[in-house]
Amino acid sequence: MTTAHAADQLDTITERWTTLADRAGDRPTTTWPPAMGITRLLSEQERQEQAAERLDTAPDAPGPRPAPVDVNILDVMTTIETGLLEAADAIAERVQRPGYRAQTGRGWTDEAHREIALLAMKDAADPRRWKLTGQRTAPDAAEWLAQRLRDQPGPFRPLNETERELVAAVAATAAELLQRTLGDARQRTDIPHPCPMPCGGQLVVEGGDGQPPVVLCEDCGRTWRETEAPGDAA
Numbered sequence: 260m261t262t263a264h265a266a267d268q269l270d271t272i273t274e275r276w277t278t279l280a281d282r283a284g285d286r287p288t289t290t291w292p293p294a295m296g297i298t299r300l301l302s303e304q305e306r307q308e309q310a311a312e313r314l315d316t317a318p319d320a321p322g323p324r325p326a327p328v329d330v331n332i333l334d335v336m337t338t339i340e341t342g343l344l345e346a347a348d349a350i351a352e353r354v355q356r357p358g359y360r361a362q363t364g365r366g367w368t369d370e371a372h373r374e375i376a377l378l379a380m381k382d383a384a385d386p387r388r389w390k391l392t393g394q395r396t397a398p399d400a401a402e403w404l405a406q407r408l409r410d411q412p413g414p415f416r417p418l419n420e421t422e423r424e425l426v427a428a429v430a431a432t433a434a435e436l437l438q439r440t441l442g443d444a445r446q447r448t449d450i451p452h453p454c455p456m457p458c459g460g461q462l463v464v465e466g467g468d469g470q471p472p473v474v475l476c477e478d479c480g481r482t483w484r485e486t487e488a489p490g491d492a493a
């Protein structure tokens with residue numbers, strides 16, 4: 260699992276979050292137990308235990324456990340968001356430099372003090388900083404974490420190996436959840452018209468996952484895209 264790959268996974272979350280939100284029909288308003296979040300930086304052993312646990316409860320894991328058929332998208336969104344926000348909070352706490360403080364009473368001239376105070380204000384308000392309070396979203400956190408993985412400049416120290424691995428683990432879980440949800444959401448519905456080809460087979464429409472819908476014949480396998488009327492396809 261490379262850092263570059265993890266950063267790409269975070270980009271995917273940023274890019275596809277709106278699709279996920281559209282699919283859900285609304286922004287998440289529920290709270291959900293943080294299934295994948297890190298509230299603090301874990302020891303190697305704790306991390307392995309958690310990884311094993313995650314592995315064990317993965318819906319696609321082998322073994323006789325009830326497979327979840329219908330994933331609630333809002334819950335998935337909240338799980339992803341919680342994990343990303345907690346990761347960003349934990350990383351920011353470690354790598355984000357505190358804002359400069361303008362000290363008073365050091366005998367500076369007024370002008371010098373004004374300048375320092377201005378610098379301190381600008382530093383504290385640096386938009387590259389991760390905000391620990393206020394409105395924070397999953398795409399915000401994904402973007403910020405991707406920037407940290409890519410060592411982009413700002414009031415931060417570079418991530419160390421442990422921190423990179425933690426971010427990568429959260430990115431991988433979040434990306435997998437997102438992709439599985441979007442992928443699973445593609446639906447297949449029968450169309451009450453026979454295939455216009457000699458086979459006269461059953462037509463179905465596939466779509467609903469943000470990708471262009473496609474009509475296909477279950478018998479002859481011909482497909483039609485949205486811009487073509489059935490029968491026009493070669």
Ligand SMILES: [Zn+2]
Binds near residue numbers: 454456480481
């Ligand atoms: Zn056909």
